[in-house]
Amino acid sequence: MRTIAITNQKGGVAKTTTAVNLGACLAEHGKRVLLVDLDPQANLTSWLGFGKEEDYKSVYDVLVNETPMAEVLRAFTIDTLWVAPSVVELAGVERLLANEAGRDSVLKRKLDGLTEGYDYILFDCPPSLGVITINALTAAREVFIPVETKILALNGLVTLTHTIQAVRDRLNPALEITGIIACMYDGRTNLSREVLDKLRGRFGGKVFNTVIRENVRLAECPISELPIHLYAPGSAGAKDYESLAVEVIGSEKTDTGADADKDQ
Ligand SMILES: Nc1ncnc2c1ncn2[C@@H]1O[C@H](COP(=O)(O)OP(=O)(O)OP(=O)(O)O)[C@@H](O)[C@H]1O
Ligand SMILES: [Mg+2]
Incomplete structure (x- = not known):
């Protein structure tokens, strides 16, 4: 069992694109996958065709009300893929939880x-x-x-690694950065190559060998309400996320966190 936060405080770097398509490819490999949409923009939810009803249970109810997570889960058409949908009201959670004791571990509980x-x-x-x-x-x-490889924004990564370190110290000692994913890569530009070199220099083996190329099919994909391998099989985006999934599965054995969980 692996629990993975796909995160970067910078907007528009392909967090949701990666969650949807990596998750779907893992599910096609027979892995049982739960995608939890924690963004009030609910892009992941709508990408997979959920959240159209006037009123539906979402992670908002899980975090703020007493609703159990199991009650909000939705099954996608791939057999082993489930979604915990978000809703715009989730934006209010920051304020609602602000003064609560234990507010940082509500989701974990x-x-x-x-x-x-x-x-x-x-x-x-x-x-x-x-x-x-x-x-x-x-x-x-x-x-x-x-990480978006179209711009050099390594400062943001320093802030993010400090935050992760603070969470590790205070709340979750087992937390580890296990993967940096170079996204929107355009090998024709010096800049993309330079950003990738810098990432590999700074994070070494944590950077996945798979690079997600810039691909217009990925940008079109959300409207289809399908993951990329169903919307545009054979596209660069479908190939890259499949390759990433294979790499992620390959890291199961060597990943100490995953092994420790299996032994429990
Ligand atoms: N490899 C790619 N090639 C082309 N477009 C891409 C690629 N990856 C993502 N995009 C596009 O870039 C935009 C941002 O992607 P996405 O929504 O996944 O980022 P995000 O980090 O989740 O954004 P936010 O911070 O707003 O949640 C979207 O329009 C998406 O379609
Ligand atoms: Mg997003």
């Missing part, structure tokens, strides 16, 4: 007893380092950081 049912739980985080992201970092064992 709500997942108790549920985690055994999955091989992967992926948290799609909002573009901020607020209470919701801290909840994801407290509930997860691993962090994947998608």
Whole structure:
């Protein structure tokens, strides 16, 4: 069992694109995958065709009301893929939880007893380092950081690694950055190559070998309400996320967090 927060406080770096398509590819490999949409923008929810009803149960109810996580889960058409949908009201959670004791571990508590049912739980985080992201970092064992390789923004990564360190010290000693994902890569530009070199220089083997190329099919994909491998099989985006999934599965054995969980 692996719990992975897909996070980067910078907006638009492909967190949601990665959660949806990595999650779907893992599920196609037979892995039982739960995608938890923690962003009030609810992009992951709508991408997979959920959240159209006037009123539906969401992670808002889980975090703020007494609703158990199991009650909000929705099954996607891929057999082993489930979604915990978000809703715009989730934006209010930051304020509602602000003064509560134990506010950083609400999500972790709500997942108790549920985690055994999955091989992967992926948290799609909002573009901020607020209470919701801290909840994801407290509930997860691993962090994947998608990085946009079209701009050099390594300062933001320093802030993020400090936040992760603070969560590790205070709330979740087992938390580890296990993957940096180079996204929106354009090999024709010096800049993309330079950013990738810098990432590999700074984070070494934590950077996945798979690079997600810039691909217009990925940008079109959400409207289809399908993951990329169903919307545009054979596209660069489908190939890259499949390759990433294979790499992620390959790291199961060597990942100490995953092994420790299996032994429990
Ligand atoms: N490899 C890619 N090639 C082309 N477009 C991409 C690629 N990856 C993501 N995009 C596009 O970039 C935009 C941002 O992606 P996405 O929504 O996944 O980022 P995000 O980090 O989740 O954003 P936010 O911080 O707002 O939650 C979207 O329009 C998406 O379609
Ligand atoms: Mg997003």
